[in-house]
Amino acid sequence: MGKNEFSPEQQAYKEKIKPLQPTPPYFVNCLKAFLIGGLICAIGQGITNFYITFFNFTEKTAGNPTVATLILVASLLTGIGVYDKLGQFAGAGSIVPVTGFANAVTSAALEHKSEGLVLGVATNLFKLAGAVIVFGAVAAYIIGMIRYLFQMVL
Amino acid sequence: MVEYFIAFVVGGLICVVGQLLMDIFKLTPAHVTSSFVVAGAALDGFGLYDKLIQFAGAGATVPITSFGHSLLHGAMAEADEHGFIGIAMGIFQLTSAGISSAILFGFIVAVLFKPKG
Numbered sequence: 428m429g430k431n432e433f434s435p436e437q438q439a440y441k442e443k444i445k446p447l448q449p450t451p452p453y454f455v456n457c458l459k460a461f462l463i464g465g466l467i468c469a470i471g472q473g474i475t476n477f478y479i480t481f482f483n484f485t486e487k488t489a490g491n492p493t494v495a496t497l498i499l500v501a502s503l504l505t506g507i508g509v510y511d512k513l514g515q516f517a518g519a520g521s522i523v524p525v526t527g528f529a530n531a532v533t534s535a536a537l538e539h540k541s542e543g544l545v546l547g548v549a550t551n552l553f554k555l556a557g558a559v560i561v562f563g564a565v566a567a568y569i570i571g572m573i574r575y576l577f578q579m580v581l
Numbered sequence: 582m583v584e585y586f587i588a589f590v591v592g593g594l595i596c597v598v599g600q601l602l603m604d605i606f607k608l609t610p611a612h613v614t615s616s617f618v619v620a621g622a623a624l625d626g627f628g629l630y631d632k633l634i635q636f637a638g639a640g641a642t643v644p645i646t647s648f649g650h651s652l653l654h655g656a657m658a659e660a661d662e663h664g665f666i667g668i669a670m671g672i673f674q675l676t677s678a679g680i681s682s683a684i685l686f687g688f689i690v691a692v693l694f695k696p697k698g
Contacts, residue, residue, distance in 0.1 A: 451604045460600035461593035464644070468592025469585045471639035476584075490634075490642040490651070491675065495682040497643065502686035506694035519599030522610045523617060524592065524643045525679065531610075532683045536691035548691045552684060558611045559645065560680070563618035564672055567652035570626040571668040574653075575660050 456518055463513065463520030471497055471524075494525050501526035505533040531555040584638050591633070591640030614645050621649030651675040 433441070474493045478484040484492065504510040510530045514521040521527055535554040539547040553560065599617065602608045608616070624630040630650040634641040641647060652672055659671025673680065 453601070453604055456604055457597045457600050460596040464596025464599075465589035465593025465640075468640045468643045469589040471592075471643035472585050472588040475639050475642070486638070490639075490647065491678040493639060493642060494647075494679045498679060498682045499686050502683075502690045506690040508697035511697070519603055519610075519613065520593075520596045522613060523596045523599040523645055525645055525648065526643075527610070527614065528645055528648070528679075529683050529687065531614075532687035533690050536687050537694065537696045540691055540696055544692070548688060552687055552691075555611060556683070558615045559618050559648065562615040563622065563649050563652050563676075566619040566622040566649060567656055567672055568668060570622050570653055571656040571660060571672070572665075574626055574657060575665065575668065 459516060460518050460520035460523075463517035464523055465520075467497070467520070467524040467526055497524070497526050498529040501529035502533045505530045506537070510534075528556050528559060531559075587636065588638050588640035588643075591637035592643055593640075595640075595644045595646065617644065617646045618649040618652075621646030622653045623649075625650040625653045648676060648679065651679075 471493050474496050475486075475489045478489045478492045479486065482492070501510055504513070510521065510526070511534065514527075514530065521530070532552055532555070535556070536548045536552045539551040539554075541547060542551075595617075599613045602613050602616070603610070621630060624633070624646070630641065630646070634647070634650075652675070655671040655674035655676065656668045657671070659667030659674065661667070663670060
């Protein structure tokens with residue numbers, strides 16, 4: 428995050444203003460994140476059960492259509508501006524579920540719409556959410572290699 | 582009804598961890614989600630995430646940690662068949678629904694709606 432790039436003066440200033448900065452209300456924030464995040468997961472459970480009952484998915488395979496459905500809903504909610512209001516209230520409760528991923532994709536695309544469909548929407552689609560895919564793929568690749576080596580040795 | 586309750590509690594707790602990372606360690610949302618994906622892949626490396634999904638259902642599949650878990654699962658499934666090369670072939674196999682729908686719906690919404698605020 429480049430924290431070490433601050434000069435001594437900047438560091439001293441940061442220390443000086445520290446007691447003046449408001450401390451976040453930890454408990455209230457956590458409670459909000461818990462309630463909204465839990466609610467989104469409970470809705471996801473409902474969607475999972477729906478796919479298992481009506482479309483012959485199994486417990487294991489129902490995760491995929493559930494995630495896709497949540498992404499559709501979250502994209503639409505971002506489009507009409509509701510999800511960002513929810514995000515202001517819920518903090519991590521709206522960021523950590525996969526709906527937050529959809530929100531990051533859609534809001535980045537919307538924000539740059541004025542620059543055109545190709546250079547604005549398409550190129551900025553993964554501006555925020557790209558980090559998740561990059562770190563996920565790199566981590567999965569490395570861990571996959573390690574696990575594969577273990578399987579070969581054992 | 583019990584499974585809804587478990588999904589609510591487990592999913593909620595994962596979000597609380599994210600909130601604490603944001604409030605106490607001042608991480609940005611992008612840092613939180615990136616760490617969670619790596620954590621999901623790491624937990625799956627030890628076979629722990631599957632147990633969590635069995636226990637919590639959507640409480641474990643809806644948070645972004647399951648994205649890392651699915652990446653590794655797809656990679657390992659292909660690796661069983663094709664060896665080392667399979668890891669690269671399978672890595673996006675299970676997450677394809679999530680990524681392609683995010684691209685599709687994100688694009689459509691961005692075309693149809695006007696930016697707010």
